[in-house]
Amino acid sequence: MQTVRRPLNLVPRYSAWSLLRARFARGPFWRPLWAGRKLQDAYDVVVVGAGGHGLATAYHLARDHGIKRVAVLERRLVGYGNVGRNTTIVRSNYLLPENHYFYEDSLRRWEQLSRELNYNVMYSARGVLDLATSDDDMSSLARRGNAMRLAGIDAELLNQAAIARFAPELHPERNRRLPLIGGLVQRRGGTVRHDAVAWGYARAATALGVDIIEDCEVTGVRTSAGAATGVETTRGYVRADRIVFAVAGHTGAIGRMLGLKLPIETHLLQAMVSEPIKPLVSTVLVYVYNHGEVYITQSDRGGLVMGGFLDGFPSYTREGQWYRLEDVVKTAVELLPQIGGVRILRHWAGTNDMTMDGSFIIDRIRYDNVFLNGGWCYGGFKAIPASGAACARLVATGTAPDLIRNHGLGRFATGRILDERGGGPFPVRQ
C-alpha cells in the first residue's frame, strides 16, 4: 500500500505525535480539511460532483497517476448527496462475476482505507446476513454463495442453528409465520461511517493538491472540433483537458447537457433511523417478507438504521412516500418483534440513478475526453474505493481496467447487460 505524500501546506497528518504538537502549539494548529482553495482557469481534469465517487476519483488521479491539476466542482457541499444518505453497508455478495470481482476489490480497499487515508472511516466487519424463509430462498442463496466462493470471496451458507449462533437476536427457533430456516453470511461485509468517507477522501485529495470547490454548479459543457474543452459553471468558464461526471442521481441532466438519452431513470430510496437502544443487532440483517424488504444495522450510537425497496416511481424530490416507510418498519418488526416499541427518529431519501440492468456505468460518454461515473443504483456507497481507482485509471490512461471493462454504456446496445436480478429493462424492478 502506497503511503500518502506529505501534505502540501495544510492538514497535519493525524498521529499521537501531531496530537502532542497540537497540545503545545501556539495559536491554531488544526486547519480546515479542504476549504479555501481558489478556482483556477484551467485544469488537467475537472471532476463534477464532490460525493464519494468524485472525491475518490480525484484522489486516485492525483495519487496513482500523478496528475497535478485536478479540480472537484460541487453544486452544494462535500458529501451533501448520497454518500451521506445511504445505510453505510459494504459487501461484495453479488452473483455476477463482473459485479462480485469489482465489489470484492472495493471491500479489500475498505479494509485498508482508514490507514491509507490517515482518517478513521470506522470500517466494521460485523458481517452481512441474507436470511431465507423457504427452500427456494436457500437455493438462490446457495447459488450466489457458490458463485462467490468460486471467485475466492468469503461466503458461508448457514442453517437455522448456525444463524441462531451468529445472530442470537433473531431467535430463529421461535414460532413464526414464515420460519427463518437459514441464511448466507459474508463475514467481511459490514458497515463504514459514511460521512467520514467523504471527509477522509476530501482531506487526502486536498493534501495531494486537488482543488475542491463547493457552491460551484456546472451548467454546461463547451466543445470544439469533436472534443470537450471545458465546463460552464456558476463561477465562470473553466478549461479542462478531461471532464469526469460523478453526479449519480442527476445523471439525466448530464445526458441533456451532452445531447444524449441514457438508459437511466431517477428513483428515490428511503432510509430511516430509530431512537438509540442498547446493543441488539450484531450484524447487517437483510430480510424479505411478502412484498417488503428490510436491511437493518445498529449504529455505534445505538440507532437502528433501516432501508428497503425503492419508492416505486421516478422522483427528484428526496421526499419518501409514507407507504414505503410503513413497509420497511412492518418488515423490520416481523423480523425482530422485540423492536416493536422503538420509535423512528428520522427518515430521509436520496435520488438514485437506476439503470436498465441494475449495474453501474463507468465509461466515456459522447466525447473522447468526457467520462461518466454513474448509474449506481443501490450499489454506490460500497463501491466508492474501487470506483475511484478504476475510474481514475480510465481517465488517466484512456483504457478501462479489467474490473470495469464490461460496465460500459455500449453493453445495452450489444445485449451484454449485467442484470443481477434478471428483471428485464425496468429500472424500478432492479
Place this chain on the structure above:
Amino acid sequence: MSRLACPFCGPRELEEFAFHKTCPEPGATGYAAVYERDNRQDVSLEHWQHVRGCRAWLWVRRDPSANVVLEVRLLGQEPGP
C-alpha cells in the same frame, strides 16, 4: 402525491397503482424504445397500472420534482405530440 385519479374509478390511494416504466420518445423503435430515456426533472411521461383496482393501463404525466400528477389518461388515449 398520495393519490392518482383513475379514469374509471376516480381518485384512489397511490398504493393501488403500480408504476411500470417511463415512456420512450414517440415513434422510437429498437434500442431507443427499450433503453433511451429523457429522465427530465420537470415532466415525466409514464405507464402505470391500476393493479389493485380495475387493472386499467394508464398514461400519466407527472412533475417528478414536485411529485404532482398533471394528467392521467387510459393508455392508448394519450394526447398527440
